[in-house]
Amino acid sequence: MSLLTVEGLKISTDGRALVSDLSFAVGAGERMGLIGESGSGKSLTAMAITGLLPRNISARGSITLDGQQVIGAPERNLGQLRGSATAVIFQEPLTALDPLTRLGRQIEEPLRRRYRRDGLDPKTVKHEVLALMERVALPQPERIAAAYPYEVSGGQRQRVAIAMALACRPKLLIADEPTTALDVTTQAEILKLLDSLVRDLGMALLFISHDLPVVANVVDRLTVLRNGKAVEQGPVRDVLGAPKNPYTKTLVEAARAFDQALGRTP
Amino acid sequence: MILSVDHVSFSYTRDRQVLDDVSLTVQRDRNLGIVGESGSGKTTLLRLLLGLNRPTSGTIRFGEQALDTSDRGFMRAYRRSVQAVFQDPYSSLDPRQNVFGIIAEPLQSLDIAVPHREAVEAALVSVGLPPDAMNRYPHEFSGGQRQRIAIARAIVARPELILADEAVSALDLSTRIRIVELLKTLGLKMTLVLVSHDLGVVASLCQDIVILERGRIVESGKTRQILDNPQHPYTRKLIDSAPRMPA
Amino acid sequence: MSAIAAAPVRRSRRSWLFAIGLILVGINVAVALLTLVWLPYDPSSTAGGRLEAPSLLHWAGTDRLGRDLFTQIMIGSRIALMVGAGAVAIGAAIGVTLGVLSAFATRLLDDAFAAAFDILIAFPTLLLAMLVVAASDTASLGSAILALGIAISAIVARLTRILAKRVIGMDYITAARTSGTSWPQIVIKHVLPNIWPTLLVNFALQFGLAVIAEASLSYLGLGAPPPNASWGRLLQEAQGTVYTAPFGAIAPGLALLILVIGINLSADGLRDIGDPTRRGSR
Numbered sequence: 160m161s162l163l164t165v166e167g168l169k170i171s172t173d174g175r176a177l178v179s180d181l182s183f184a185v186g187a188g189e190r191m192g193l194i195g196e197s198g199s200g201k202s203l204t205a206m207a208i209t210g211l212l213p214r215n216i217s218a219r220g221s222i223t224l225d226g227q228q229v230i231g232a233p234e235r236n237l238g239q240l241r242g243s244a245t246a247v248i249f250q251e252p253l254t255a256l257d258p259l260t261r262l263g264r265q266i267e268e269p270l271r272r273r274y275r276r277d278g279l280d281p282k283t284v285k286h287e288v289l290a291l292m293e294r295v296a297l298p299q300p301e302r303i304a305a306a307y308p309y310e311v312s313g314g315q316r317q318r319v320a321i322a323m324a325l326a327c328r329p330k331l332l333i334a335d336e337p338t339t340a341l342d343v344t345t346q347a348e349i350l351k352l353l354d355s356l357v358r359d360l361g362m363a364l365l366f367i368s369h370d371l372p373v374v375a376n377v378v379d380r381l382t383v384l385r386n387g388k389a390v391e392q393g394p395v396r397d398v399l400g401a402p403k404n405p406y407t408k409t410l411v412e413a414a415r416a417f418d419q420a421l422g423r424t425p
Numbered sequence: 426m427i428l429s430v431d432h433v434s435f436s437y438t439r440d441r442q443v444l445d446d447v448s449l450t451v452q453r454d455r456n457l458g459i460v461g462e463s464g465s466g467k468t469t470l471l472r473l474l475l476g477l478n479r480p481t482s483g484t485i486r487f488g489e490q491a492l493d494t495s496d497r498g499f500m501r502a503y504r505r506s507v508q509a510v511f512q513d514p515y516s517s518l519d520p521r522q523n524v525f526g527i528i529a530e531p532l533q534s535l536d537i538a539v540p541h542r543e544a545v546e547a548a549l550v551s552v553g554l555p556p557d558a559m560n561r562y563p564h565e566f567s568g569g570q571r572q573r574i575a576i577a578r579a580i581v582a583r584p585e586l587i588l589a590d591e592a593v594s595a596l597d598l599s600t601r602i603r604i605v606e607l608l609k610t611l612g613l614k615m616t617l618v619l620v621s622h623d624l625g626v627v628a629s630l631c632q633d634i635v636i637l638e639r640g641r642i643v644e645s646g647k648t649r650q651i652l653d654n655p656q657h658p659y660t661r662k663l664i665d666s667a668p669r670m671p672a
Numbered sequence: 673m674s675a676i677a678a679a680p681v682r683r684s685r686r687s688w689l690f691a692i693g694l695i696l697v698g699i700n701v702a703v704a705l706l707t708l709v710w711l712p713y714d715p716s717s718t719a720g721g722r723l724e725a726p727s728l729l730h731w732a733g734t735d736r737l738g739r740d741l742f743t744q745i746m747i748g749s750r751i752a753l754m755v756g757a758g759a760v761a762i763g764a765a766i767g768v769t770l771g772v773l774s775a776f777a778t779r780l781l782d783d784a785f786a787a788a789f790d791i792l793i794a795f796p797t798l799l800l801a802m803l804v805v806a807a808s809d810t811a812s813l814g815s816a817i818l819a820l821g822i823a824i825s826a827i828v829a830r831l832t833r834i835l836a837k838r839v840i841g842m843d844y845i846t847a848a849r850t851s852g853t854s855w856p857q858i859v860i861k862h863v864l865p866n867i868w869p870t871l872l873v874n875f876a877l878q879f880g881l882a883v884i885a886e887a888s889l890s891y892l893g894l895g896a897p898p899p900n901a902s903w904g905r906l907l908q909e910a911q912g913t914v915y916t917a918p919f920g921a922i923a924p925g926l927a928l929l930i931l932v933i934g935i936n937l938s939a940d941g942l943r944d945i946g947d948p949t950r951r952g953s954r
């Protein structure tokens with residue numbers, strides 16, 4: 160059975176459907192990309208999977224995560240799922256961080272939780288925090304660990320958020336536009352890191368992005384969302400090589416044209 | 426010349442220089458792209474240009490006048506001429522204000538005599554959002570939609586200069602192209618200083634470019650020339666690491 | 673496969689609680705206003721036997737001197753509202769102002785403010801009240817309210833400072849600055865709206881605590897002087913006879929409970945109304 164199964168997911172507010180009839184599955188260690196234009200419902204889907212939808216939005220259908228039904232589950236059960244079964248790198252790094260807590264502490268927290276869960280020696284936590292920060296390519300980890308969120312750059316904040324999610328070592332990592340605030344060189348490093356982590360630790364990855372070339376290089380399979388509906392699903396090679404849906408076709412063509420505009424040929 | 430930065434250095438704390446002897450000029454009607462890796466000081470530079478922080482040394486000039494944050498009269502005129510789009514579309518919109526309040530804020534605060542409702546509506550439409558978005562609150566919008574609201578706020582008062590920090594990075598390609606087109610048409614009347622990690626966007630929008638590495642400008646000049654023939658190894662690395670479509 | 677949408681149920685329960693809260697506070701206010709023009713009995717003279725149990729004539733029974741308890745509880749509600757509202761108003765006015773100033777101040781000044789708030793919070797309210805009374809040379813309801821207000825202001829200031837600092841770090845404050853919005857306007861338009869929901873809930877808590885604290889003040893003779901006794905004083909007076917005439921303690925206690933619950937429910941409801949992310953459908 161898959162780690163995550165989404166079946167007939169419908170997300171709506173005030174009778175307005177934001178996501179409709181979405182189904183997909185992610186197996187253990189598998190990597191799935193969710194791609195679509197701005198406002199197509201990618202982030203809402205991620206929030207529904209973790210049971211974090213805002214109050215005015217309701218979800219129907221079925222989402223099973225690690226064998227548990229998420230939709231309609233009480234907050235207590237969801238809290239247990241978060242962190243162990245899944246962790247999210249949210250699109251908004253600043254709102255995910257507490258502005259009045261030093262960044263090192265914020266990474267420490269999920270780490271301590273995992274150490275307790277796995278019965279590890281909490282003495283090594285401090286060391287591991289710095290190691291994690293180095294892994295996400297943060298320069299001068301000591302300084303940044305001691306800084307508050309508004310004292311570091313946007314990309315550094317985003318990498319702290321990534322480190323926090325990695326600290327949980329979840330079975331499924333959901334990454335919602337994890338690299339949008341990053342310059343291309345750092346982005347390349349983070350993508351490599353995600354790639355190797357997922358491989359080494361056997362994590363599954365749900366990678367959300369609007370950036371086709373970024374997603375295409377990280378995942379095995381793609382789901383293309385448009386206006387809350389999946390218009391195409393399949394292995395990356397097939398979707399990019401021979402897109403069936405006209406919308407996917409324009410996406411692929413636009414991305415290739417953009418590559419060429421930069422004077423590069425694929 | 427709209428803006429000139431003359432040997433500016435800056436540090437937040439005594440022990441670490443964030444900007445080191447930066448000089449550049451922004452010409453009227455020539456957009457400037459600022460590119461550099463995460464943490465290289467791009468946002469900091471914009472903050473200095475906005476008068477939010479004062480350089481530790483060096484001067485910034487707006488036209489003929491030095492940027493002096495204590496001169497209220499000057500700052501008022503300056504705020505009318507220069508608007509900004511911030512990097513994080515989530516924290517740059519007040520969650521308690523509706524979209525109309527957010528976009529109309531520069532009009533209200535700077536006493537700009539245009540019908541506010543019409544101006545806000547026009548700004549919303551130009552960034553590809555429906556006019557009825559006005560009555561909703563930021564949390565009801567996706568990341569890319571919020572960034573467009575922030576862009577609408579920056580353009581509503583029709584400033585001469587827009588300083589945009591990663592203004593299009595949260596947008597998908599088709600929306601990005603649309604916004605880039607919009608910024609281009611605006612560019613005819615407004616000059617744009619664009620911080621971006623996306624060389625494609627910079628290439629299509631900015632005639633001039635500066636490359637920033639750890640607080641220093643390592644290369645600057647005409648965008649086309651630099652992209653075609655990068656001199657500095659860091660620039661080459663930037664160009665090479667752009668993600669591309671798999672074959 | 674389950675298909676459950678839990679949100680609407682929660683929402684309607686919340687609005688019910690808000691309505692109950694408003695009704696409870698409303699009853700209190702109505703009774704307090706009524707005491708200004710009409711009372712069932714004269715509060716300072718004997719109206720029946722001593723320590724009578726509740727009856728049709730005396731709904732809450734009578735006290736040690738045979739005075740009607742219900743009359744005294746009605747008057748008490750006026751005093752409770754005055755103490756609670758007065759102390760919270762003073763506390764909010766001073767506390768929010770200082771807290772916001774501190775949040776905007778330079779680091780050095782801010783640290784000084786923070787230390788001052790902590791010292792003031794550690795200072796016993798009773799001692800503070802004695803000082804205020806000593807300074808105003810007569811014990812009156814006013815001096816009790818003032819003392820409680822000052823004690824509350826320190827707590828409110830500390831909370832406001834933390835909340836405001838959190839907001840000030842956000843980019844929307846920077847955006848407001850570059851839009852030409854002045855600092856006072858930023859406070860009014862952006863800072864206060866983003867912190868008041870939390871403050872409001874705290875105010876409700878402080879309201880309840882102030883009404884209770886006034887009880888101990890009047891016990892020491894620092895509160896409202898008789899015959900306009902507060903609920904706190906009624907409670908203290910009933911202490912000695914709590915086994916023979918329990919209703920003397922139960923009645924004012926119940927009144928206090930009703931008011932405090934009402935205030936807290938109303939504050940929760942108001943907070944939800946003010947928060948666009950909590951408000952249900954548009």
Ligand SMILES: Nc1ncnc2c1ncn2[C@@H]1O[C@H](COP(=O)(O)OP(=O)(O)OP(=O)(O)O)[C@@H](O)[C@H]1O
Binds near residue numbers: 369
């Ligand atoms: N709380 C809400 N109330 C009402 N509508 C909402 C809410 N949150 C999101 N929406 C709407 O739902 C749609 C999907 O939003 P979502 O955040 O999932 O988009 P997205 O695919 O992540 O886009 P982006 O790439 O811009 O982040 C959008 O049209 C948005 O306006």
Ligand SMILES: Nc1ncnc2c1ncn2[C@@H]1O[C@H](COP(=O)(O)OP(=O)(O)OP(=O)(O)O)[C@@H](O)[C@H]1O
Binds near residue numbers: 314340342437461
């Ligand atoms: N308020 C602050 N106090 C101390 N250091 C800061 C502060 N803000 C930023 N820094 C540091 O200054 C450096 C430059 O930050 P800046 O935000 O200008 O980078 P940036 O080029 O915009 O990066 P990004 O692309 O990640 O947004 C970073 O190393 C950052 O940690």
Ligand SMILES: [Mg+2]
Binds near residue numbers: 202250568
């Ligand atoms: Mg999103």
Ligand SMILES: [Mg+2]
Binds near residue numbers: 312467468469
């Ligand atoms: Mg930045």
